Structure formats: C-alpha cells, structure tokens
Amino acid sequence: MHDTLTVCETFISIQGESGYAGYPCFFIRLTGCNLRCTYCDTTYAYNEGRERSIDDVLIEAERAGIGLVEITGGEPLLQEGTEALARRLIDSGFELLIETNGSVDISGVDERAVIILDIKTPGSGMSDRMDFENLKRLRPQDEVKFVVTSGEDYRWAVEVINEYCLEQRRVLLSPAMGYVRPEELSRWMIADKLGARLNLQIHKYIFGDERGV
Template sequence: MTLLRITEIFYSLQGESNTVGLPTVFIRLTGCPLRCVYCDTAYAFTGGKKIGIDAVMAEVKQYDTKYITVTGGEPLAQQGCIELMTKLLDKGYVVSLETSGALDVSEVDPRVVKVMDLKTPSSGELSRNRYQNIEHLTAKDQVKFVIGNDKDYDWSKGILAEYALSDRCDILFSPMMGRQNPTELAEKILKDRLPVRFQLQLHKILWDDAQGK
C-alpha cells in the first residue's frame, strides 16, 4: 500500500490560479527541498502523518466539490504523489498540482493542471529552476512568478519573452506580500502590456492566513 506523508487535508476557496474562488479540497503533502524567503507554509516542511492513498481518497469524498489541489511543501518530493493524482483523476476530479518547478514534472499525468512556480531572484532559490519543465506545459497549465521588487519584475519579463511562455500557457504575476506594492505591480503590467494575469492571494484577503481555512 502506498503511503504519503500528509500535513493536512482541508476544504476552502481556491485562493490563487485561474480557478480562484472555487470551493476546493486541498491535500498538503509534507516536505520541501527548497527554502524560498516568501514561503508561507514552512509548517509543512516536517512532521505530518503517513496516510494510505485509499484513506486520502475517502476523506476527499466527504466534500461536495470536483476540484482538488495537491500542494505542499513540494508534493513531487514524494513518489506517491503521482499515483494519488492519477487515482483522483480516474474518479472524475479536476486535479491541480502546485509545484515549485524544481523537480521533474514529465511523469505527471497529462490530465493534471500544473501550476508551476518559476523562482524569481529575490526568492533565494533562483538556481533551483528546472527550465526543462517548460517543455511539459500545455495550454491548461499555469506558470506563476512571485514578484518582490523591480529586479524580479524585469527578470520575469525576460523569461516570459525568452520562452514565449504566454503562447504556451497562462501566466500569473503575484506580488510578494510585504515587499511588492500590489498597485504598483498592476500598473507596471498595464504599462508594459504584458499578457499575464495579475493575482492577489484571495485567502489572505479573506482570512489573513496562509491556508484559507
């Protein structure tokens, strides 16, 4: 039986991505090889509880929603993550994966909606970006840039152009809380006519926390 180390399973509104606002079940896997300076889920780095995939499926079934987000930590750090997502998809759920982009996504079921972070310079983890992952993105996927300052913004614009990302999938620009003024970022996007979606973290606006509980 495949076991996963799980920090929490909870039901809330999706706070980010292009399904923002939709009732969603979040499965937060424990552990992450990265240490981004803006991380708001450091409590998921360690601990958690080992749970079989069938037990995870049973808990998810309690909630009357078709949307599931598998997150972390970095969920792909656990081998069983891919099996879990495929089983959820086979049950008819719409499954999204929140991943750092530092680990290989090539084995992820193509039905999964990948929401992949590309780490900006101020994240402290710029060197961990796995740019080969871009080749595995399709039109239903999304790439997120967390912008903390002008350097991050200019770098993100450069990556956007270098890889023609907006021709491949949706692009999300998100201001780093406490470092990047959201209005200033929005104005830059409009001034430069970038083909990106500006996003704020809805759960932090509604509940002032990381999870949206």
C-alpha cells in the same frame, strides 16, 4: 507501487490563486520541500505531517464533496506516491490541480492534471534551483506563476516569459505580501502591456493568515 504519502494537512477553502481562483477547493498539502524561499508562508509543511494511505486520502476527498482538488506542499512531487494519488483522484472524477515549485521534473504527472508551475524569482533566493526544462514540458492546460518581490524580480520574470514564449500560456504574476504592493505590480504590467494575469492570494484577503483555510 507507493500507496502511502506523508500528508501535512487537508482542508476545504476558496482557491486563492491560479485561473481557478474563487472556486471552492479541497486541498491536500503534502509534507517536505527541497527549497527554502525567503517569503515562504507554509514553513510548517517542511516537516509536519503523518503517513496516510492513498485510499484514506481519496475517501476524505470524496466525503468533502467538492469537484476541484489541489495537491500542494511543500513540494508534492518529491513524494513517490503523488503521481499515483493524482491518477486515482482524476479516475474518480475530480478536476485536479498540482502546484509545484519548478525544481522537480514534471514530465511524470498525469496528462489530465493541471500543473501550476511556480517559477522562483531571484528574490526567493531559489531561482538557481529551477529546472527551466519544465517550461518546455508544459501541456496546454498548465499555468506558470511568478511571485514578485521587487522591480528586479518583475523584469526577470518578463525576460523568462519572453525567452520561453510564455505569453501563449496562462501566466500569473503574484505580488509577494509585504514586499510589493498589488498596485505597483499592476502598474508595471499595464505599462508593459504584459500578456499575463495579476494573481492575488484572495484567500488571505478573506481569511488572513489563518491556517487551514
């Protein structure tokens, strides 16, 4: 039983992505990542953080008083205490999202959580690290996200969506800021009549690049 975690930061903000975009959310960002994506906007989470008990994190979540919680990173599933934290949060009545980078087996995650599976496109430099078996492990409530840096990334994502019949799921396509304009990605999706949702990082439109919001 692992009762501690290395936590990079915790904060309250507006959920900026996913099918829960727009809702107030309490975020728990864990330290450490096994990938190095070209467009990563949370590189500080690679190493920054301090050890905290699961009890301590749970108390902070309860004090925040927000029913929606997200565990993110970094890559949260690298830490052995993450699954225990997830169970404790859900048992305490929280609705839980876990954002994971697609390279780590998700089968041990509590069935009651919502997994946001971020499949890395070639433009990330990390697409060869994906565990595509995760796409077969998804539960009905889970979501799949692709961050798109180019037209090539978009076409690659469409191929994955078709190969794994993901249109029956909630699929999110996000334009990488500084690489693809939302208008461009929107036009591609409209032209293909793609059964996916345009996913904008609305917290960045609201708060900019400010950390902890």
